[in-house]
Amino acid sequence: MQNNISSDNLKYYQEQDKENILKLRAVIDTLPKFCREYFLSIANSKAARTRLGYAYDIRTFFEFLHEQNPTLNKLNIRDFTLNVLDQVTREDIDEYLDYISLYDHEGRELSNELVGKKRKAAAVRSMFNYFFKMDKISHNAPSKIEMPKLKEKPIIRLEPNEIVEMLDVVEEGDKLTDKQKIYHNKTRIRDVAIITLLLGTGIRVSECVGIDLNDLDFENCGISIHRKGGKDSVIYFGDEVRDALMAYLAERNLIVPITGHEKALFLSLQNRRISVRAVENLVKKYAKNVTSLKKITPHKLRSTYGTNLYRETGDIYLVADVLGHSDINTTRKHYADQSDENRRRAARIVRLRENN
Known part of the structure; x- marks a missing residue:
């Protein structure tokens, strides 16, 4: 049919x-x-x-x-x-x-x-x-032939203090260049909503740009998204994400999108649905003012959310469900390995001399 x-x-x-x-x-x-x-x-x-x-x-x-x-x-x-x-x-x-x-x-x-x-x-x-x-x-x-073997790379994510600093940069724009500040004055509220949404839900950048206005449900604090692999799902958000989205919606409702982009939640300065590349660029712009040692992308914000959720709950199945992983081993590989944190803890445990 x-x-x-x-x-x-x-x-x-x-x-x-x-x-x-x-x-x-x-x-x-x-x-x-x-x-x-x-x-x-x-x-x-x-x-x-x-x-x-x-x-x-x-x-x-x-x-x-x-x-x-x-x-x-x-x-x-x-x-x-x-x-x-x-x-x-x-x-x-x-x-x-x-x-x-x-x-x-x-x-x-x-x-x-x-x-x-x-x-x-x-x-x-x-x-x-x-x-x-x-x-x-x-x-x-x-x-x-043997398939090329990939070396395990450490998971790159933002630490709690870096999350706070990044949100401050997005909200205030203090560390931006004069040219960046011109655009920041026009996109600040939208950018705060996007960064807060990515950090507060762990959704993929493609899922973020694909959100339509009618996908939002503020009564239940949920968003309908289309997952990788073809599955439709509802993800839920907390108060910080809700406040950021509502602030942006007040601005979004005053914008007249170009034809064909009326349904899109997040719009570019050209009043069309924002692209994946544009979100990647804005994340890069703000992140480099927070850390020069880490290459932060939207996917790294997703890793940050997954790590924080696992640290708080210890429930790998919950993390897999929220992130939309079809294979629990994918989740376990990325978020259950807390080796770096364990090594840091080991360094604090061993004492060579007793404190006087």
């Missing part, structure tokens, strides 16, 4: 899905024709954004083969056949991973560290696995 939904009635995440699907179709049209079958096979199990990422990464792989192989170099990538996958060796995959460390794409120099290599290798492996399981190829070279 078809759903006839006009663009005016689409939610933010639906608009993003629509854009990603159109981009995905455009990228698939540049890939070997057999790739369409693979992408159809994952259409119901992977989000549009994930499939688009796979398409970009798989395209990079075929561009590598086209560039490095003298026989394939004579063909258009669209004309590659499945036989090409059967001819790929383990050495080819190793060379590909080395290639993407630093390569040229349409005149731009691009590079990948371990995280990027692992993502690109996973996309290629997924495609090979599909055709191997369908008995359409007899060799599966990517399955023979």
Whole structure:
């Protein structure tokens, strides 16, 4: 059954899905024709954004083969056949991973560290696995290599005193440059609401920018959001978040948004729905006045909330539920590890001399 939904009635995440699907179709049209079958096979199990990422990464792989192989170099990538996958060796995959460390794409120099290599290798492996399981190829070279191993990085978050300092900077703007203060006078109330919301609920930046006016429920102090993975959920907020949102709404109700952005809660200075990039930039702007040693992003504010919630409750399942994690191991990995705090406590416990 078809759903006839006009663009005016689409939610933010639906608009993003629509854009990603159109981009995905455009990228698939540049890939070997057999790739369409693979992408159809994952259409119901992977989000549009994930499939688009796979398409970009798989395209990079075929561009590598086209560039490095003298026989394939004579063909258009669209004309590659499945036989090409059967001819790929383990050495080819190793060379590909080395290639993407630093390569040229349409005149731009691009590079990948371990995280990027692992993502690109996973996309290629997924495609090979599909055709191997369908008995359409007899060799599966990517399955023979070890995925790049990532080093565990310490969780970066704001300490309680840094949270207070950051909120002060957002509210007062004292540490901003003269140019930044000009914009701050126009966006202060909005920015306070955004930063307070991120710190007070732990929602993702995409969830934040996707909030519509009718998603707010002040009677129950809740916000309806669309979670990563496609689940709709209600998250609840405390008094500090409520006060910041209500102060912003008083200002927001006086703004006339441009056509198509009337439903959006948070607006840019151009009176359109604020973008993920804009929120990332404003977080960076305020955070660098608080700490120069930590690279604070909206996701780090999410980590800050998760850590504080775990410290207060000790309930890892509650933290997972509130943050919208589908796998409890993800939560445990990030928030149950209090090794740094334990090491600090150990330093205070041991006494070399008794106090007189």
